[in-house]
Amino acid sequence: MHELSIVMSIVDLAEEQVKKHRARGVDRIELDIGALAGVEFDALDFAWNAGVKNSVLATAQRQVNRIEGKMRCMKCGKEFTVTEPFQPCPDCQDYLNEFLQGKELRVKSLTMKF
Amino acid sequence: MCSTCGCDQPGGITITRAGLDTVNFSPVSPSSLIQPQHHHPHTDYTRVIELEQNILEKNDRQALHNREHFQQQQVLALNLVSSPGSGKTALLERTLTDLKGKHAFCVIEGDQQTMNDANRIAATGVEAVQINTGKGCHLDADMVHRALHQLNLTPQSILFIENVGNLVCPALFDLGEEARVAIISVTEGDDKPLKYPDMFASSQLCIINKIDLLPYVNFKVERAKEYARKVNPTIEFLELSTTLGLGMTSWYQWLEKKLAAKARQLAENA
Numbered sequence: 169m170h171e172l173s174i175v176m177s178i179v180d181l182a183e184e185q186v187k188k189h190r191a192r193g194v195d196r197i198e199l200d201i202g203a204l205a206g207v208e209f210d211a212l213d214f215a216w217n218a219g220v221k222n223s224v225l226a227t228a229q230r231q232v233n234r235i236e237g238k239m240r241c242m243k244c245g246k247e248f249t250v251t252e253p254f255q256p257c258p259d260c261q262d263y264l265n266e267f268l269q270g271k272e273l274r275v276k277s278l279t280m281k282f
Numbered sequence: 283m284c285s286t287c288g289c290d291q292p293g294g295i296t297i298t299r300a301g302l303d304t305v306n307f308s309p310v311s312p313s314s315l316i317q318p319q320h321h322h323p324h325t326d327y328t329r330v331i332e333l334e335q336n337i338l339e340k341n342d343r344q345a346l347h348n349r350e351h352f353q354q355q356q357v358l359a360l361n362l363v364s365s366p367g368s369g370k371t372a373l374l375e376r377t378l379t380d381l382k383g384k385h386a387f388c389v390i391e392g393d394q395q396t397m398n399d400a401n402r403i404a405a406t407g408v409e410a411v412q413i414n415t416g417k418g419c420h421l422d423a424d425m426v427h428r429a430l431h432q433l434n435l436t437p438q439s440i441l442f443i444e445n446v447g448n449l450v451c452p453a454l455f456d457l458g459e460e461a462r463v464a465i466i467s468v469t470e471g472d473d474k475p476l477k478y479p480d481m482f483a484s485s486q487l488c489i490i491n492k493i494d495l496l497p498y499v500n501f502k503v504e505r506a507k508e509y510a511r512k513v514n515p516t517i518e519f520l521e522l523s524t525t526l527g528l529g530m531t532s533w534y535q536w537l538e539k540k541l542a543a544k545a546r547q548l549a550e551n552a
Contacts, residue, residue: 170420170451177337185331195328199337206454206480253479254513264515273337279330 171211174273175219181275186224191280194228198277204237204253204270237270294416295425298397299432300404341455344423348458351430352441356548358541359441361459363481365474366447368467369491371399373524373533374442378406380530385541386439390429392421392446399444409433420451423458440537449478461485461540467492468499472506479513487518487536494523 182194201207209232220226237250241257242264248257250270256263336342352359362370371391378387389410391399400412411429413421426443435441443459445452464485466474469492475482482488488510490503503521510517520536522529 170454173418173420173422173451173455174337177340180340181333181335181337185333189329189331191329206450253483254476256512263512275333275335275337277330277332277334279328282327282329 171207172215172219174207174212175215178275179219179223179225182228182278183224185278186280189280189282191282193281194224194278195281196229196231196279197225197275198231198233200233200235200272200274200276202235202237202270202272203251204267205273206271207273209234233276235270235272238268239265240268242266294414295418296414296416297425297429297432298400298412298414300397300400300410300412338454341423344427345456345458348423348427348430352458352460353548355435356438356544357435357441358439358537358544359443359457359459360540361443361445361452361457361462362465363445363449363452363462363485364447364465364467365449365470368447368465368470369524370444370447370465371402373465373489373491373522374444375402375406376524376527376530377442377533377537378403378408381534381537382407385537386436388433388435388439388441390421390426390433390441390443392425392444394418394446415446419446419448420455421445421457422455426457438541440541449474449481453478453480453484460544461487463487463489465489465491466506468495468501468503470501472501472503473509475506475510475513482510482513482517485514485517487520489533490519490521492523492525493521493528494526 178197178199182197186194216230220228237253238247239250239255240247241260241262243262244257244260246257246259247268254263257265364370374389387408389403389408391403391410391412392415393399393412394415394417396414397412400410403410411432413425413429415421415425421443443457462485464481464487466488468490471477490506496503507519520529520532522533524530
């Protein structure tokens with residue numbers, strides 16, 4: 169359940185920003201989470217409710233942008249979508265791929281109340 | 283709230299040097315509501331702040347700090363990850379005993395509960411600190427940093443960090459290590475690398491342990507290697523039996539190779 173640590177890190181980050189901007193609270197939080205980031209989305213939902221209790225995110229609306237995994241084959245250069253980090257190139261079946269996107273784990277934006 | 287498990291206790295992490303009293307640490311609690319500043323009247327408006335900030339930045343920053351510390355001290359720090367029961371502690375006991383006098387060692391042990399592993403290490407004469415994560419499922423860079431403050435890390439030593447037995451969560455948390463070593467034992471399934479790809483993708487070495495039991499189990503070494511290479515084409519392998527001492531020389535050579543590479547790298551940067 170490292171998802172709870174992740175939620176607590178998000179809470180830390182949001183509280184820092186609220187303090188910095190002297191805001192009253194957070195209305196909305198937008199997260200970018202890659203399909204290959206090692207985060208279970210159901211576990212994140214579960215951890216969210218426990219983690220944001222009594223924090224600046226307690227009533228914040230949450231939007232999660234799920235970013236699909238993309239790789240480029242280092243042999244033939246084909247770019248392709250993956251759901252697992254070890255999928256072979258669909259054309260030449262090679263496993264040596266360059267990672268392009270899908271490991272994002274970031275807070276994209278915060279909508280603050282003043 | 284506890285930032286490890288979400289329970290209502292202030293935090294369940296303890297860090298204890300083997301042979302000393304327990305020190306309790308409460309993780310920084312982020313749960314207090316920020317009080318609005320009341321010296322100006324409220325205007326009711328909202329503003330979007332574009333952050334684009336990495337959620338694990340705090341951990342990554344601390345890991346970088348640990349890494350710099352290891353670099354300065356010329357310490358080879360290795361993060362040992364596996365499922366529970368793969369033989370991490372037994373591997374360390376054997377290594378520390380065999381290489382006694384050849385190198386200086388320190389060990390950080392991570393477990394949810396008990397001092398057992400740190401005590402086993404301390405019995406070999408090597409300094410060990412136990413981190414008990416309570417309900418937590420992994421070590422993070424801050425826990426390692428705090429543990430370091432309880433160790434007398436000597437320059438050019440080898441630091442083994444034995445992570446909590448778990449092939450999922452520790453994959454995400456950089457501790458500042460030089461290399462990650464994943465250990466699987468042949469009593470597990472040989473498809474572990476496919477089932478837990480993140481861990482094998484982020485490791486540089488895969489140790490296949492308990493090979494003395496191969497005649498009794500359905501584990502195919504070549505199949506396990508093939509699966510691990512699918513996840514990580516550059517991963518290295520060693521086959522060991524720590525109880526019988528099989529293959530240990532190759533492990534010690536791997537450590538020497540890492541130490542030499544580190545010394546070379548330092549000389550180049552000097």
